[in-house]
Amino acid sequence: MAAIQDIQLIGEEVAVRWDDGSETYHRMDRLRSLSPSAETAGERDLFGKDIGGNQRGRDFSGVTVTAWNRVGSYAIQFRFSDGHNTGLYTFDYLREIADPT
Numbered sequence: 001m002a003a004i005q006d007i008q009l010i011g012e013e014v015a016v017r018w019d020d021g022s023e024t025y026h027r028m029d030r031l032r033s034l035s036p037s038a039e040t041a042g043e044r045d046l047f048g049k050d051i052g053g054n055q056r057g058r059d060f061s062g063v064t065v066t067a068w069n070r071v072g073s074y075a076i077q078f079r080f081s082d083g084h085n086t087g088l089y090t091f092d093y094l095r096e097i098a099d100p101t
Helices: 028-033 091-096
Strands: 004-010 013-018 023-027 065-071 075-080 088-090
Touching: 004 065, 013 028, 023 028, 023 091, 028 075, 075 091, 088 091
Parallel strands: none
Antiparallel strands: 004 013, 013 023, 065 075, 075 088
């Protein structure tokens, strides 16, 4: 698993530089719509019933990243301008959802 060396906010994108020298770019509104949080992506209760997750794919135009925290050596927690901050974006997930270039 590659580690993040640097994160920069550039316009409406989050640029990530990885320790292998590669870079990925993420539109902020797209990051918000793909949040892996239970609120956005949903989760299963004790009986296996899907709950929540009614926000995936929703239009988050205009939502920006206001801050981020590194979580251990495996994830980033973004804070968004709409107040959302509960999704943990693993490094692997960030690579998977990178905007195509």
